[in-house]
Amino acid sequence: MKRTTAIVCLSSLLITAGCSDSTSGGGGSGSDEQKASGAVIKQFADAWVNAWAPNGKPDAAGALTDNPTVFAKRLDDVDSALVASTVTVAPQGDPKCADGSNCTQELAVEAQLRGIGAMKWTSTATAVKTGETWKIKASGDTIYPGLGDSNYLKRVRTLPARASILDRNGVALTANRPIVIVGVASGTKATAATYAAFTKYLDVDGAKLAARAKAAPAGQFVDAITIRAEEWEKLRPTMTKLPGVLTMGGTQSLPPTSTFARSIIGTMKTATEDTLKNAGPTASAQDQVGTTGLQYAFQQQLAGTPGGTVALRDGKTKLTVKTVFNQKGTAGKPVKTTLDTNMQKAAEAALATSKLPASLVAVQASTGQILAAANGPQAASYNRAFQGRYAPGSTFKIVTSAALLGSGQTTTTPLPCSNTINVFGKTFKNYDGLAAYGAGTMQKAFNESCNTAFISQHARLPKDGMTKAASLFGIGRDLGLSISAYGGQVPLPKDDVEEAASMIGQGTVTASPLAVALIAATVDHGTAMKPVLVPGKDAAGPAASPLPAATVAALRTFMRTTVTGGTAKVLAGNGAVAAKTGTAEVVVNGKVATNGWMAGYRGDVAFAVIVEGGASGSKAAGPILKTFLSSVK
CATH class of the missing domain: 3.40.710.10 (DD-peptidase/beta-lactamase superfamily)
Known part of the structure; x- marks a missing residue:
């Protein structure tokens, strides 16, 4: 299913042209087979771009193939696996025709992997003629070489350790410390007593949390608050007895105590729409980002840039066939202050x-x-x-x-x-x-x-x-x-x-x-x-x-x-x-x-x-x- 959280601007030229370059097939030269196959490949490239755009649907791209339902799902699944926000697909050169009913053309593909960066590859679209109609062969290799009918792509995103905020002498004011994200299961599993406990012990508005939980899709973790691991240990015996309480562990850049220089250093929370914009193009909606103070002002410098890999895996054994994309992250840089x-x-x-x-x-x-x-x-x-x-x-x-x-x-x-x-x-x-x-x-x-x-x-x-x-x-x-x-x-x-x-x-x-x-x-x-x-x-x-x-x-x-x-x-x-x-x-x-x-x-x-x-x-x-x-x- 296509995600809708990304905010991406595609030019009208990109959408209408399918990112095809001036050398794409379907032009004025070449045989009739080249022209006809090139035209359908260009249409397919356009439809692929639209399918992977925000709120895009794969049906139009699937309809251009010889197996619409299967291919549409395959295209959507790869999009979801890569967590792609946009894609450009540019047919290269002119189609090469083996005969009057079978032509191929290379596609230069560049997908923006949300929260990582650009992944580029070249695949091959095969156009086959059935009767008077040209269709794209519904193969996984058209999307990515080596996918075939059952292989799949697996993406992993890695975040570098967040850099510290330093005092005037270079002493670290913040370090990555264990935290616990406390929340509830979506739906109605949590009870009134659960939400009352959030209000009493965690200073969370229980009524608002309940409304969010009821509105969230089934099976979701609805986060309420992030606290230090040592603070959670004091509350754990009480909170974990209540229906619907869920937790996630992790680390967060924090000062030595919850009070130290808080209004200057600032706070961090799971990204919201506003803080995600401030965090830059490689941030993810699931990231812990700065929300106030220096943590917010220097979010991108402190966070660095994430790395990531994409592996081609065997559909039967689930084992990695090969790593097809590897981007190293860059470490964040400390922010030195004048504080003593x-x-x-x-x-x-x-x-x-x-x-x-x-x-x-x-x-x-x-x-x-x-x-x-x-x-x-x-x-x-x-x-x-x-x-x-x-x-x-x-x-x-x-x-x-x-x-x-x-x-x-x-x-x-x-x-x-x-x-x-x-x-x-x-x-x-x-x-x-x-x-x-x-x-x-x-x-x-x-x-x-x-x-x-x-x-x-x-x-x-x-x-x-x-x-x-x-x-x-x-x-x-x-x-x-x-x-x-x-x-x-x-x-x-x-x-x-x-x-x-x-x-x-x-x-x-x-x-x-x-x-x-x-x-x-x-x-x-x-x-x-x-x-x-x-x-x-x-x-x-x-x-x-x-x-x-x-x-x-x-x-x-x-x-x-x-x-x-x-x-x-x-x-x-x-x-x-x-x-x-x-x-x-x-x-x-x-x-x-x-x-x-x-x-x-x-x-x-x-x-x-x-x-x-x-x-x-x-x-x-x-x-x-x-x-x-x-x-x-």
Whole structure:
């Protein structure tokens, strides 16, 4: 039966011409026998092409032979054995006629073996004349030489071991480990209790699995989930007692644990329509392919190309007569990242202490290389650290300070801190833990994170002041990473209220934890650098012009004194750390909540942490960073 899963484009020329070349029989020269036999052979070549096309039927090709039913089935069986997606069949030269009723012509055949590649051969079509009609002799040799009446072709596809994803030191982050694909038998063999167990123990939607099983053809294995072999061993006594549960073993490229760098490394599953397209022309619908993260982005590089053999076998003994096709696979190539294994472990361990959703990103300030990116406390495929779009809150006062310093203010410029400030009818206030202190400098406003002090200076900035300042930190550009990441945005404010809100990282300002870490890195290094996760793949180098030296010096002082005597005192005792806290108001389900932020650097390592629902940066993000910094050097 012809398969329908392949997606192949054949030109109309190919289908109508049967891939016959200009030297095919049936042309204007030659004897009447050559012309007549050549015409039927050309028709047969066309019909063969159509038979092996997606959704093709062999009946038309069979009807051109002297034994239609037998030959049609034979042609279809060879198609199925080869798992051919398309074929080209080109008659070569002119027919050679032994007499007036028997002519032969060679056929150049090229079949695309799905998931392997092209197999080429030459067969011979024999046209015989019965009465006034020419027919193709219904022989297996017409399809492939040596098939005869009973021999058959057997295809074997082999996959090379998947290459590893490596850390910055060449240490393998992934390896091919034993897995178990758990599913059910199609039809109604599985019971309600079976599907309930899938929901309870494997976090699989039992109702959807049941619907798929009932809709699947009889005798099929309906896969539900792929898990590590050691995890299956814990569940096996319970699951295997239930009706309809089936399993298949195998290997899959996996990190050492199910949680390690999951949102960066990504996941693998049996190919779907979308992931099969991404996997390239030699992938198969049965393959385990990357579905997210680096496993998806570098699927073809990591997977390599499959090999395969086709053997001609004796129809009676089932023994191989000879191997007629042999294609060696090519090994996948590793993908080297900038991740630091120890720092990644430290980041994940620090996030495990949080009861709220949180992310931590660490980058090398001088290069922009990403050292760690973690999401917690539970691992998830969604990479909040790279893709989250959050109001950065008071961490954005790093950018605001740079904007004010660029406008002519200095570290000692008076910035009064009041309880509230009104901007064209909109009242802004400070975070709950800060009481107004009146007169003070820009440095004090930064150390204490006074919203009203910074907003009081909004009229000193041009309309595009915050947008331009943000661009000096790389904010607002496409990060261009090999996996999806959000670089933030600071739109031109439509009015003074939006401008005021942007000065404290609220309103229309958004950024990912990665983007905020890069803000801190810019202060540390003096120049914003493009983030790099995969060297040679991701763009590298400066993302903007260097910050003015005086601005860099001021911001470094601001951030260091915020740790020694300001809102980031929780990090004191962890070396020469410089940081800025942040609390951002957000609306969740119609209610105002807060996210806690902290960004900073130590040595050449810059970092950012966000805690969704955190009361403040110092209380929520601070302890996580303290744990992280105490674990890394």
